[in-house]
Amino acid sequence: xxxxxxxxxxxxxxxxxxxxxxxxxxxxxxxxxxxxxxxxxxxxxxxxxxxxxxxxxxxxxxxxxxxxxxxxxxxxxxxxxxxxxxxxxxxxxxxxxxxxxxxxxxxxxxxxxxxxxxxxxxxxxxxxxxxxxxxxxxxxxxxxxxxxxxxxxxxxxxxxxxxxxxxxxxxxxxxxxxxxxxxxxxxxxxxxxxxxxxxxxxxxxxxxxxxxxxxxxxxxxxxxxxxxxxxxxxxxxxxxxxxxxxxxxxxxxxxxxxxxxxxxxxxxxxxxxxxxxxxxxxxxxxxxxxxxxxxxxxxxxxxxxxxxxxxxxxxx
Numbered sequence: 001x002x003x004x005x006x007x008x009x010x011x012x013x014x015x016x017x018x019x020x021x022x023x024x025x026x027x028x029x030x031x032x033x034x035x036x037x038x039x040x041x042x043x044x045x046x047x048x049x050x051x052x053x054x055x056x057x058x059x060x061x062x063x064x065x066x067x068x069x070x071x072x073x074x075x076x077x078x079x080x081x082x083x084x085x086x087x088x089x090x091x092x093x094x095x096x097x098x099x100x101x102x103x104x105x106x107x108x109x110x111x112x113x114x115x116x117x118x119x120x121x122x123x124x125x126x127x128x129x130x131x132x133x134x135x136x137x138x139x140x141x142x143x144x145x146x147x148x149x150x151x152x153x154x155x156x157x158x159x160x161x162x163x164x165x166x167x168x169x170x171x172x173x174x175x176x177x178x179x180x181x182x183x184x185x186x187x188x189x190x191x192x193x194x195x196x197x198x199x200x201x202x203x204x205x206x207x208x209x210x211x212x213x214x215x216x217x218x219x220x221x222x223x224x225x226x227x228x229x230x231x232x233x234x235x236x237x238x239x240x241x242x243x244x245x246x247x248x249x250x251x252x253x254x255x256x257x258x259x260x261x262x263x264x265x266x267x268x269x270x271x272x273x274x275x276x277x278x279x280x281x282x283x284x285x286x287x288x289x290x291x292x293x294x295x296x297x298x299x300x301x302x303x304x305x306x307x308x309x310x311x312x313x314x315x316x
Contacts, residue, residue, distance in 0.1 A: 002262040010034020015087035018098035036098040038089035115200035119223030121176035141168040152312030182306040186315035189280040199284035202229040246290035
């Protein structure tokens with residue numbers, strides 16, 4: 001059995017790798033565009049109370065009944081204000097934060113296929129600004145950089161001049177995507193140090209975006225953003241995306257790789273480029289039409305300015 005997840009699903013899959021109760025229930029894992037971390041019980045309780053307060057449900061005996069009386073629309077609205085996702089460590093099911101086990105080299109010995117997209121954050125940045133009709137201004141971009149990276153703001157501004165991109169919003173999306181890509185490199189290196197790992201980066205920037213975004217008919221340059229890889233593995237939301245012939249070929253390769261890994265714990269299959277097992281600082285597969293190709297850790301580092309991000313925002 002193969003346990004697989006994308007985004008929050010990848011975080012939940014990693015939590016299963018860390019849970020003693022899940023041991024022996026599956027044979028391999030796929031982590032797509034997600035990390036390995038968990039909240040503390042205190043943090044979960046605090047966010048839970050904040051969530052209840054956002055819904056107008058005060059702490060006490062009547063809180064549960066109050067929450068149950070809320071409509072789905074009210075709950076969804078509150079979710080935009082208070083983060084309520086993520087596994088909780090320090091419990092019987094998950095005694096230890098998966099990130100702590102990953103750093104210690106004791107998370108898992110199961111084969112793992114792990115990776116993400118090259119422009120992960122463009123989707124969330126678009127959703128937070130342009131989608132709401134409030135695109136990032138030049139002044140706002142400077143403030144975001146200064147607030148998020150206070151010890152390296154000048155270096156970040158110099159490395160990502162907004163004149164080089166379509167808009168300040170897109171610039172912020174590139175900054176956030178590169179920082180995340182470098183963090184994800186660290187996750188793959190830690191995995192590969194202790195278990196059989198196959199690493200990838202989905203970098204097909206010219207394909208149609210995630211179905212719900214594609215239906216907006218926006219010209220925002222998402223690139224290979226979060227969830228864009230899913231359409232190459234499955235039809236979803238009842239829509240087959242309008243891929244080019246070359247993108248269909250990439251899709252066929254990806255389906256074969258994922259299927260091979262689920263079947264045998266090794267993604268290598270006939271009639272597709274070989275996918276070497278990853279070693280720290282080693283070779284991974286970059287998925288870009290018309291064909292997957294092997295690239296070095298150093299090349300990915302260069303494409304995402306990891307020498308900068310390793311200093312400005314080191315991986316946890």
